[in-house]
Amino acid sequence: MAGTLLLIVALAPAVAIVLILALRRPRAAEFFNLAASIVSLLAALPLPLASYDGPYVFWRGYVALDPLGAWATLCSAIVYCLASIYAIGYMRMLDEEERLARFYMLFAAFALTTLIGPMMNNAGLYWIAIELTTLVSTFLVAFEHSAESIEAAWKYIIVVSGGISLALLGTVLFYWAGTFVIGATYDMTWSTLRAAAPHMSPVLLLLGFLLVLVGYGTKVGLAPMHTWLPDAHSEGPAPVSALLSGALLNTAIVGIVRYLAVVDAARVGPIPRDTLLAFGVFSLFVAALFIARQRGIKRLMAYSSVEHMGVMALGFGFGGVLGVAGALYHMLNHSLNKSLMFFGAGSMMRSYGTKRIGAIRGVGSHFPVVGALWLAGAVAITGAPPFGLFASELTILRAGFAGSGIWAAIAMSILLIVIFIGFLNHFRLMYVEPAGASHPVPRPVSAWCVLPMWLALLPLLVLGLWWPEPVWHFLSAIAGELAVPGAVR
Amino acid sequence: MLATHFSPLAGSFFSLIAIASLLLSFVMLGSRWLRHYLYAFGLESWLIAILSASVGYYGHFPELYLIAILTAVFRGTLLPYLLLRILRRLSVVREVQVSLQPSSSLVVGALGVVFALTIAAHIGNGLNLVGSVAVLALTVMLSMKLIGFLMLAVRHEAVSQVLGLLVLENGIFLGSQILVPGMPLLIEIVILFDLLIVVACFGLLVQYLMSRVGSTSSLALRKLVG
Numbered sequence: 001m002a003g004t005l006l007l008i009v010a011l012a013p014a015v016a017i018v019l020i021l022a023l024r025r026p027r028a029a030e031f032f033n034l035a036a037s038i039v040s041l042l043a044a045l046p047l048p049l050a051s052y053d054g055p056y057v058f059w060r061g062y063v064a065l066d067p068l069g070a071w072a073t074l075c076s077a078i079v080y081c082l083a084s085i086y087a088i089g090y091m092r093m094l095d096e097e098e099r100l101a102r103f104y105m106l107f108a109a110f111a112l113t114t115l116i117g118p119m120m121n122n123a124g125l126y127w128i129a130i131e132l133t134t135l136v137s138t139f140l141v142a143f144e145h146s147a148e149s150i151e152a153a154w155k156y157i158i159v160v161s162g163g164i165s166l167a168l169l170g171t172v173l174f175y176w177a178g179t180f181v182i183g184a185t186y187d188m189t190w191s192t193l194r195a196a197a198p199h200m201s202p203v204l205l206l207l208g209f210l211l212v213l214v215g216y217g218t219k220v221g222l223a224p225m226h227t228w229l230p231d232a233h234s235e236g237p238a239p240v241s242a243l244l245s246g247a248l249l250n251t252a253i254v255g256i257v258r259y260l261a262v263v264d265a266a267r268v269g270p271i272p273r274d275t276l277l278a279f280g281v282f283s284l285f286v287a288a289l290f291i292a293r294q295r296g297i298k299r300l301m302a303y304s305s306v307e308h309m310g311v312m313a314l315g316f317g318f319g320g321v322l323g324v325a326g327a328l329y330h331m332l333n334h335s336l337n338k339s340l341m342f343f344g345a346g347s348m349m350r351s352y353g354t355k356r357i358g359a360i361r362g363v364g365s366h367f368p369v370v371g372a373l374w375l376a377g378a379v380a381i382t383g384a385p386p387f388g389l390f391a392s393e394l395t396i397l398r399a400g401f402a403g404s405g406i407w408a409a410i411a412m413s414i415l416l417i418v419i420f421i422g423f424l425n426h427f428r429l430m431y432v433e434p435a436g437a438s439h440p441v442p443r444p445v446s447a448w449c450v451l452p453m454w455l456a457l458l459p460l461l462v463l464g465l466w467w468p469e470p471v472w473h474f475l476s477a478i479a480g481e482l483a484v485p486g487a488v489r
Numbered sequence: 490m491l492a493t494h495f496s497p498l499a500g501s502f503f504s505l506i507a508i509a510s511l512l513l514s515f516v517m518l519g520s521r522w523l524r525h526y527l528y529a530f531g532l533e534s535w536l537i538a539i540l541s542a543s544v545g546y547y548g549h550f551p552e553l554y555l556i557a558i559l560t561a562v563f564r565g566t567l568l569p570y571l572l573l574r575i576l577r578r579l580s581v582v583r584e585v586q587v588s589l590q591p592s593s594s595l596v597v598g599a600l601g602v603v604f605a606l607t608i609a610a611h612i613g614n615g616l617n618l619v620g621s622v623a624v625l626a627l628t629v630m631l632s633m634k635l636i637g638f639l640m641l642a643v644r645h646e647a648v649s650q651v652l653g654l655l656v657l658e659n660g661i662f663l664g665s666q667i668l669v670p671g672m673p674l675l676i677e678i679v680i681l682f683d684l685l686i687v688v689a690c691f692g693l694l695v696q697y698l699m700s701r702v703g704s705t706s707s708l709a710l711r712k713l714v715g
Binding site: 132165180 | 671
């Protein structure tokens with residue numbers, strides 16, 4: 001059962017890639033990609049349920065289905081499906097008919113890498129999966145072939161490759177630390193590492209973890225390693241931005257969480273968690289500064305991703321049931337919400353023909369429906385009730401005030417308020433500020449672009465009003481699995 | 490078989506190769522000519538291939554022979570060839586503007602090695618490995634990491650940046666041959682192939698850079714800020 005579902009999740013985009021390559025017709029490519037994303041999502045929905053009975057191991061132990069991986073894969077599948085619907089409307093506006101098949105092939109491949117990344121049971125394979133996400137998504141970022149998008153792609157691949165080469169070094173050090181306990185050759189699965197961790201050299205583990213944290217942290221977009229993120233998110237086509245932000249970043253943070261569980265098991269002291277908390281607070285700080293003074297609409301969304309990755313890092317850093325469950329709930333909420341925001345930003349960008357916030361005026365009167373959805377999303381993404389992010393951020397804050405990282409919790413509350421004001425001020429200007437006389441009437445938005453916004457907003461509202469009991473149980477089970485029995489924090 | 494169990498002769502031989510590779514990284518750091526970087530990188534990769542083979546021989550890891558052959562073919566021959574092709578297509582032969590003169594970068598690189606040695610010695614103390622080849626391997630691994638990042642930071646040509654990344658990876662590969670010779674074969678092979686794809690991607694991107702931005706220097710990439 002679990003194995004079949006996993007296979008469907010991964011095979012659907014893979015089959016779509018082959019079919020798109022075989023036919024090379026734009027309309028067929030759209031259809032196959034959309035169908036694959038729906039099949040993937042349908043198979044991913046029961047995945048957390050199937051993973052509940054403990055980790056299942058497949059393919060000689062290289063792939064495993066555990067609750068944490070299932071949850072991250074589910075988030076990726078949701079974003080993939082929403083972005084595929086949106087892409088149909090958005091990509092038709094670009095007038096790139098002859099390259100559309102190539103786009104959808106890369107798009108499905110990128111989705112495939114983010115879907116399978118969290119399932120990797122081997123630390124080395126996980127690294128390879130993350131590397132693959134970079135290689136595929138580089139060409140999606142560069143898809144529009146403008147000087148800006150090439151620049152963004154170049155920065156993306158250089159910064160991220162440099163970053164994850166640090167993660168590779170960390171991985172090697174973890175393996176080396178294991179050889180003193182297990183022997184020269186072993187399979188570097190997460191559970192093996194955790195079991196052997198208490199006997200490994202603490203100083204080596206610490207160095208390894210810090211390298212891995214900086215390495216995968218680059219991919220997650222934690223400040224100060226976030227420099228590629230605003231460029232890549234703002235220059236790629238909007239569906240790609242949604243997938244980068246809502247799926248890729250989660251896939252990378254899963255690795256940090258798994259390594260954190262390993263060093264937790266070794267009890268190497270407070271440094272790993274404190275470093276994670278420091279990165280989280282610094283991400284919020286950088287995001288607050290750049291959100292307040294931002295001029296580009298998609299860069300605004302990108303810095304908001306830096307912010308939310310910081311919030312998640314804080315949640316995992318605080319730890320405990322509240323922290324981990326809050327961070328995981330935040331993962332789902334952020335995936336839904338950030339897709340919504342990028343969809344809105346992409347549509348507005350195309351309608352007004354500019355990325356500058358200063359040129360986008362009167363959104364509410366020109367676009368009653370899209371405008372309202374986007375505004376609701378903006379309220380939600382800043383953590384205001386009654387949306388899902390309010391619930392998850394509040395849970396993370398509770399974890400912070402309950403634990404020993406109170407300084408981080410205080411900083412988080414202050415910075416979230418700053419971001420709330422800064423972010424919504426841009427929306428106030430875009431909605432309320434009267435347009436200048438010279439502004440042309442914006443182009444209408446296709447229904448393909450509106451539908452996924454509804455599909456993202458409604459669950460977000462439901463998740464904010466009602467945190468389902470089974471979901472809470474599931475997330476606290478993951479927290480229990482990650483926690484070390486009898487740990488201090 | 491762990492790094493500590495190698496015979497003295499094997500240990501000295503590994504040390505020799507590791508130090509020679511480190512010196513080659515300094516050759517890259519001290520030159521402005523892109524072609525020199527390329528030759529130094531190729532030679533370094535061949536040294537790593539020899540290292541793999543000898544670790545396989547002394548440590549009885551037969552699968553390392555395969556790694557050695559693949560390293561020589563991919564890293565030592567194919568990658569330099571691909572990069573040479575990119576280089577031929579561009580009209581750039583040397584770094585014109587550098588943030589740090591080659592002579593100063595040599596000094597900074599040397600400081601990096603000292604820093605790496607301090608960390609490696611500290612870890613070696615904790616593991617009772619003082620004086621063994623493992624500490625040296627760790628030092629070289631970390632120093633090549635630092636030198637690679639230094640190259641990324643102070644060089645602006647696209648090809649130098651790609652080579653900087655490859656030096657980062659070479660350092661890891663070199664160190665891991667000595668520290669963890671038993672690392673599963675599958676992982677190592679996939680990482681080798683992965684590198685090939687990376688360079689292919691870079692090749693394509695360099696073309697785009699040439700045609701759309703009109704330059705392959707990262708100094709021209711100034712549009713996206715804030």
